[in-house]
Amino acid sequence: MAIYSERETWNMNQMHAHQLEGLKRTVTSAYHNVPFYHETFKDLHITPDDIQSLEDLQRLPFTQKHHLRENYPFNMLACPMEDVIRIHASSGTSGKPTVVAYTKNDIENWADIVARSIALAGGQKGDILHNAYGYGLFTGGLGLHAGSEKLGCATVPISGGNTANQITLIQDFKPKIICSTPSYLLNIGEAMMLQGIDPATTSLKHAILGAEPWSEEMRFQIEKLFQLKASDIYGLSEVMGPGIAMECAECQDGLHIADDHFLVEVINPDTLEPVDDGQYGELVFTSLSKEALPTIRYRTGDIASITKERCLCGRTTTRMSRVKGRIDDMLIIRGVNVFPSEIERYICDLEELVPHYQIHLQKKGHLDHVTLHVEVEQEFYKKLEMNFNHPMAEKLVKHLGQTIKMKTLISVEVRLKEPQSIPRSEGKAKRVLDERTKVMPSPRSFIR
Numbered sequence: 001m002a003i004y005s006e007r008e009t010w011n012m013n014q015m016h017a018h019q020l021e022g023l024k025r026t027v028t029s030a031y032h033n034v035p036f037y038h039e040t041f042k043d044l045h046i047t048p049d050d051i052q053s054l055e056d057l058q059r060l061p062f063t064q065k066h067h068l069r070e071n072y073p074f075n076m077l078a079c080p081m082e083d084v085i086r087i088h089a090s091s092g093t094s095g096k097p098t099v100v101a102y103t104k105n106d107i108e109n110w111a112d113i114v115a116r117s118i119a120l121a122g123g124q125k126g127d128i129l130h131n132a133y134g135y136g137l138f139t140g141g142l143g144l145h146a147g148s149e150k151l152g153c154a155t156v157p158i159s160g161g162n163t164a165n166q167i168t169l170i171q172d173f174k175p176k177i178i179c180s181t182p183s184y185l186l187n188i189g190e191a192m193m194l195q196g197i198d199p200a201t202t203s204l205k206h207a208i209l210g211a212e213p214w215s216e217e218m219r220f221q222i223e224k225l226f227q228l229k230a231s232d233i234y235g236l237s238e239v240m241g242p243g244i245a246m247e248c249a250e251c252q253d254g255l256h257i258a259d260d261h262f263l264v265e266v267i268n269p270d271t272l273e274p275v276d277d278g279q280y281g282e283l284v285f286t287s288l289s290k291e292a293l294p295t296i297r298y299r300t301g302d303i304a305s306i307t308k309e310r311c312l313c314g315r316t317t318t319r320m321s322r323v324k325g326r327i328d329d330m331l332i333i334r335g336v337n338v339f340p341s342e343i344e345r346y347i348c349d350l351e352e353l354v355p356h357y358q359i360h361l362q363k364k365g366h367l368d369h370v371t372l373h374v375e376v377e378q379e380f381y382k383k384l385e386m387n388f389n390h391p392m393a394e395k396l397v398k399h400l401g402q403t404i405k406m407k408t409l410i411s412v413e414v415r416l417k418e419p420q421s422i423p424r425s426e427g428k429a430k431r432v433l434d435e436r437t438k439v440m441p442s443p444r445s446f447i448r
Helices: 013-031 033-045 054-059 065-070 104-120 139-149 163-173 183-193 217-227 340-346 378-383 391-409
Strands: 084-089 101-104 128-131 154-156 179-180 206-209 229-236 241-249 255-257 263-265 281-287 300-306 332-335 336-337 353-363 368-375 411-415 432-434
Touching: 013 033, 013 054, 013 281, 033 391, 054 263, 084 104, 101 104, 104 139, 104 241, 128 139, 139 154, 139 229, 139 241, 163 183, 179 183, 179 229, 183 206, 183 217, 183 353, 206 217, 217 229, 217 340, 217 353, 241 332, 255 263, 332 353, 332 368, 340 353, 340 391, 368 378, 368 391, 391 411
Parallel strands: 128 154, 128 179, 179 206, 206 229, 353 432, 368 411
Antiparallel strands: 084 101, 229 241, 241 255, 263 281, 281 300, 332 336, 353 368
């Protein structure tokens, strides 16, 4: 096991003492410098002096995305603008973007956190790292870039898109590590095969994949295709960016949270009460070292679980499960809740299919109707003689529909699609197309 920082093996007392110091610093900064927090604390009759233990975290208010939008662009800053050296923002497709800012210390801490993450995934100084995350206001590309350089990797800042050039540089530069969304790495592998290149023959040994939910079954597909280790990375710009948590290559059994920089909670989003370790709920993060934009109890909308059990790799940090999905991505079909990643796993289990799919939601009368478009594998398509009325195709459709019904309790109409017919993503894959005219109610009571 290669340990990047001794903090990864701190005992509970060491970590809790460090976290309490960071929590007090964060609360004090937010109270005195951010009007939103100052007024919210006053309404709750809380001052920084009231925070004397980690248990006092429960007394603090939650922060949500709409709070950042309502304070657009810079009213959440806890430092003067002259101390800010970087600004990132969300796309703003559903309203005002959420804006985050970083001081010099924030950027240095972030780079260190991501360097640790790359090391967790198997990277080391001297490796060539192919960074296919998007550069710009999205934090993924620049976040991985800074961490790669901090670790001492030779960083290829190719960004997303231009898949043909991605393949050329992978062939010519021979990187050991690739960073991208899992769906885009599958896209690259598929494009390689169309060029007659076996993805398993490349130099790639480690993949750092994130920015979208993905299943264990998709991990198996990627690792088999490229013959590498695929590890999950987690982050969100409102809390810092990529690197908040990272899976270790040794065990691939949960993502190690950077406990020295973030306090994590898991709550039931309906009751806002904490759930037990190992139970799924909404992830909530509090930053412990951020200067420009301290974050207190930020409700991420991401569904996962955490465990305090020590990982077999020897690190003692809290681990979180792979994100199951987002609350607002959860499908509610005739009263049944399901995440797209749950459907994905049953697609990946079938060798006749490839993990390129879209879920279409429609209304038939007053009832929801789900149509699953999924591509067949090229050789299987040939066996069908390019005819989806073939008995083997009908058998596959029936099997997948019955499996999804039995496992998730929702009925889907399965439609097989020919190879290369579903749009490919160069970033986050668009899995769900909601074609219903009526707006869905807010997701409730998701825990099963």
